[in-house]
Amino acid sequence: MKVLVTGGAGFIGSNLALELQNKGYEVIVLDDFSSGHFKNLIGFEGDVIAESILNVDLNRFKDVDVIYHQAAITDTTVQDQKLMMQINTEGFRRFLDFAVENDIKFIYASSAATYGNAPAPQKEDDAGKPNNIYGFSKWICDCIAKKYMERFPEAHIVGLRYFNVFGPREQYKGKMASMVWQLAKQMVDGKRPRIFKWGEQKRDQVYVKDVVKANLLAMDAKKSCIVNVGSGKAVTFNYIIEVLNKVLGFDYEPEYFDNPYKEFYQDYTEADLTKAKECLGYKPEWSFEEAVKDYSISEHHTN
Incomplete structure (x- = not known):
């Protein structure tokens, strides 16, 4: 079976590409390396095509069985609305x-950013009021996907709304890497971990291995759908520091500072996983504590 992973040199894409390879699939990675990194693909033995999703010749992929569309601008601080919509929405539409x-299964990365400030736990129907252009670009992808699902009931289309993903191969994301990575790096560098006052913000932190699992399950989804992919259990920023102290053997007190993004900041995200369980049979395997332990063993944060 032949699989294409767009954005396959990125954080989630590379974890997915390597796992598909481990499972015996023939994997092609497409990535323009604008934010992906070759080091994420060390150990990968398939084909890598370095082109943009906007103009690569799609006929090269006619014999593919599944497309995993992970490619996007994921930097939520990008203000160029046209660029964000072109890459994220038009690129998505093209694939x-x-x-x-061509009757190819299509599984794509959506985002919890589509929920804006919807109250937690967020259910799929709560989306549609994003706070930034990134969330909006992903929301429009979901809207397009829904129309296709209605028009082509025989098609296999699955959207996965990722919550806060962390884990190996995220260090090349720099400032967009997870809070877990950022705080661990500060601690390893001998600094007190800095978080917004007073650290009680809650986030659904989901381990990348669970996200990869959801993608694999999506291949055999019972029907086309858009579902949440999270841990289903939010943790506070204070708790993240507590767990990191324990796992990394530190004893740092957090340093609190004012949140400059207060008016559009999501204070509490938590995935309602009812639909993901029903459509995909998805159930996260990793608790936050176990995931952090596994992560810091498998990859030191100073890489």
């Missing part, structure tokens, strides 16, 4: 069109 036309 969705192609997949449906």
Whole structure:
């Protein structure tokens, strides 16, 4: 079976590409390396195509069985609305069109950013009021996907709304790497971990291994759907520091500072996983504590 992973040199894409390879699939990675990194693909033995999703010749992928569309601008601080919409939404539309036309299964990365300030736990129907252009670009992808699901009931289209993903191969994301990575790096560098006052903000932190598992399950989804992928259990920033202290053997007190993004900041995200369980059979395997332990063993944060 042949699989294409767009954005396959990125954080989630590379974890997915390597796991698909481990499972015996023939894997092609497409990435323009604008934010992906070759080091994420050390150990990968498939083909890598270094081109943009906007103009790569799609006919090269006619014999593919599944497209995993992970490619996107994921830097939520990017203000260029046209660029964000072109890459994230038009790039998505191009591959969705192609997949449906050629009867290829299409599984794509959506985002919890589509929820904006919807109250937690967020259910799939709560989306549609994003706080930034990134969330908006992903929301429009979901809207397009829903129309395709109605028009082409025989198509296999699955959208996965990722919550806060952390784990190996995220260090090349720099400032967009997870809070877990950022705080661990500060601690390893001998600094007190800095968080917004007073650290009681809650986030659904999901381990990348669970996210990869959800992607694999999506291949056999009972029907086309858009579902949450999270841990289903939010943790506070204070708790993240507590767990990191324990795992890394430190005893740092947090340093609190004012949140400059207060007016559009999501204070509490938590994935309602009812639909993901029903459509995909998805149930996270990793508790936050176990995931942090596994992560810091498998990859030191100073890499």
